[in-house]
Amino acid sequence: MNSHIxxxxxxLFKVNVLCFLVVSNLLLxxxxxxxxxxxxxxxxxYLTAGLLVREGRGERIYDLNTQSFYQKRVFWPMDxxxxxxxxxxxxxxLFFTPFAKxxxxxxxxxxxAFNIGILLVITVLISKTFKKLFNNKFWFILPFAFxxxxxxxxxxxxxxxxxxxxxxxxxxxxxxxxxxxxxYSLFLIKPHYFLFGFPFILLLIPDKKRFLKGVFISVLxxxxxxxxxxxxxxxxxxPNFLLRTESETFGSPMGIPxxxxxxxxxxxITFLPGSMGKTLSFLVFSFLYSLSLLFFTKRKGxxxxxxxxxxxxxxxxxxxxxxxxxxLSFLLIPIFILINSQKTSFLPWLLFVIxxxxxxGSQGLNPFILLIVSxxxxxxxxxxxxx
Numbered sequence: 001m002n003s004h005i006x007x008x009x010x011x012l013f014k015v016n017v018l019c020f021l022v023v024s025n026l027l028l029x030x031x032x033x034x035x036x037x038x039x040x041x042x043x044x045x046y047l048t049a050g051l052l053v054r055e056g057r058g059e060r061i062y063d064l065n066t067q068s069f070y071q072k073r074v075f076w077p078m079d080x081x082x083x084x085x086x087x088x089x090x091x092x093x094l095f096f097t098p099f100a101k102x103x104x105x106x107x108x109x110x111x112x113a114f115n116i117g118i119l120l121v122i123t124v125l126i127s128k129t130f131k132k133l134f135n136n137k138f139w140f141i142l143p144f145a146f147x148x149x150x151x152x153x154x155x156x157x158x159x160x161x162x163x164x165x166x167x168x169x170x171x172x173x174x175x176x177x178x179x180x181x182x183x184y185s186l187f188l189i190k191p192h193y194f195l196f197g198f199p200f201i202l203l204l205i206p207d208k209k210r211f212l213k214g215v216f217i218s219v220l221x222x223x224x225x226x227x228x229x230x231x232x233x234x235x236x237x238x239p240n241f242l243l244r245t246e247s248e249t250f251g252s253p254m255g256i257p258x259x260x261x262x263x264x265x266x267x268x269i270t271f272l273p274g275s276m277g278k279t280l281s282f283l284v285f286s287f288l289y290s291l292s293l294l295f296f297t298k299r300k301g302x303x304x305x306x307x308x309x310x311x312x313x314x315x316x317x318x319x320x321x322x323x324x325x326x327x328l329s330f331l332l333i334p335i336f337i338l339i340n341s342q343k344t345s346f347l348p349w350l351l352f353v354i355x356x357x358x359x360x361g362s363q364g365l366n367p368f369i370l371l372i373v374s375x376x377x378x379x380x381x382x383x384x385x386x387x
Contacts, residue, residue: 012349013348013349013352014138016349016352016353017138017139017141017142017145017352018145020145020146020147020352021141021144021145024144024145024146024147024149024150025144025150027150027154028150028153028154031154032109032112032154035105037154038105038108038156039075039104041108041154041155041156042084042155042156042157043107043108043111043155043156043157044071044074044075044084044104044156045071045084045085045086045087046086046088046092046093046096046099046111046156046158047074047096047099047100047104047107047108048067048070048071048074048084048086049061049067049086049088049092049093049096050093050094050095050096050097050098050099050100051070051073051074051097051100052066052067052070052086052093053090053093053094053096053097053100053229053230054097054100054101055070057070058090058093058229058230058231058234059230059231059233059234060234061086061090061093061229061230061234062230062234062237062238062241064083064085064245067083067085067086068083071083071084074104075104085241085245087241087242087245088158088189088190089188089189089191089222089226089238090225090226090229090230090234090235091188091222091225091226091229092158092189093229093230094225094229099111108156111156112153112156115152115153115156115160115161116153118160118161118164119143119144119149119153119160121164122143122160122163122164122167122332123140123143125164125167125168125171126140126143126167126336127140129167129170129171129336130336130337130339130340131340132340132341133336133339133340139336139339142332142335142336142352143332146329146331146332146335146352146355147325147355148325148326148327148328148329148331148332148355149163149326149329149332151325151326152326152329155326157326158189158190159326159327159329159330160329161189162186162187162189162190162193162327162329162330163329163330163332163333165183165184165186165187165189166313166330166332166333167333168183169183169184169201170309170333170337173201173204173205173211173305173309174206174305177205177206177207177208177209177210177211177214178210178211178213178214179214180205180211180214181210181211181212181213181214181215181216181217181218182214182215182217182218183214184198184201184211184214184215184218185214185215185218185219185222186218188219188222190320190322190327192320192321192322193316193317193320196289196315196316196319196320196321197312197313197315197316197319197320199293200293200296200311200312200315200316201312201316203296203297203300203308203312204300204305204308204309204312223235246322261322261323261324261364262318262323262324262325262327262328262355262364262366262367263318263319263320263321263322263323263367264285264288264318264319264367264368264371265281265282265285265319265321266321266323266364267364267365267366267367267368268280268281268284268285269281270364271364272284285319288319288371289319292315292319292371292374292375295375295378295379296308296311296312296315296378299378299379303378306337306341307377309334309337310333310334310337310338310377311374311377311378313330313331313333313334314331314334314370314373314374315374316330317330317331317370318366318367318370318371318374323367325355328355328366331351331352331355334351335348335351335352336348338351347373347377350369350373351370351373354366354369354370
């Protein structure tokens with residue numbers, strides 16, 4: 001790319017970051033001050049599970065009637081009306097038990113402060129991981145200007161914790177494979193990411209044996225914790241519970257334009273409506289996932305670790321069947337990998353603006369654009385594209 005065009009894109013990128021920094025913080029302030037928005041946040045489900053486990057009812061954690069009863073207690077003396085079910089593994093509920101001592105609003109704002117603290121930790125680790133960023137400390141404000149991050153903060157989500165997991169995975173993958181495996185197991189916080197991302201991550205790890213050992217031991221520990229929290233019957237019923245609650249009624253609007261989902265599967269359902277829409281979408285989704293895995297396997301020997309890692313994270317975010325806008329927070333690490341390379345300004349800018357601009361009815365385009373970017377990174381032969 002011509003040096004003048006490259007500089008122009010870097011300038012455009014910085015202007016965009018500054019603009020979105022203002023917009024994102026105003027949006028966060030508005031959403032956090034709006035009581036209705038707070039009471040409709042995803043934090044409701046986490047606090048419900050925390051209260052349920054705190055009172056020794058973990059064995060009923062995937063019973064909708066029990067969740068409804070405890071959710072009403074969370075909101076008392078107000079009534080939210082519908083139920084937003086807790087759909088994470090039982091060990092996640094254990095983390096939220098301390099918040100169950102507080103009123104809903106107290107717990108929400110303390111958790112918001114906790115998430116902001118995690119974001120600051122991520123920013124510090126980014127500064128230590130990507131050394132070339134010291135040349136321009138401007139980029140350290142980027143996490144606070146990224147719309148998925150803002151949305152995760154406002155929604156009381158746990159996506160920011162998984163951004164930290166992604167960064168640690170990047171740091172450990174080449175030199176400390178056992179730790180990388182242990183860190184990767186934390187994606188079980190949202191199991192769909194663990195499952196759909198696993199083949200790609202495993203392929204790029206040099207020492208697969210030690211990585212798998214770390215995954216196995218850590219998954220076993222999380223399973224034992226979950227058994228302690230909820231019992232065997234709840235673990236067995238968990239997959240069926242996920243299938244039953246994967247609908248708009250329970251906050252999972254798959255295939256409904258503008259309602260939230262930005263997974264490839266959901267977008268395919270949106271664009272392939274009709275009686276055969278879901279079946280055809282599943283077939284196309286399965287084909288694209290298999291094709292992406294095949295291309296990734298074929299190309300991994302010719303590409304740098306950095307390029308493979310960011311492609312793997314993009315694939316993980318779009319091929320998960322339950323990706324919402326705040327889950328695109330994962331893209332923060334690929335963005336910084338690209339900025340640190342200092343070889344291209346267009347790609348990190350594109351990854352930054354896609355989730356920021358494609359909202360509402362247009363957000364279904366997100367996974368298709370990200371898929372194109374991934375294939376471009378896979379097949380672009382210019383090694384200078386990424387260090």
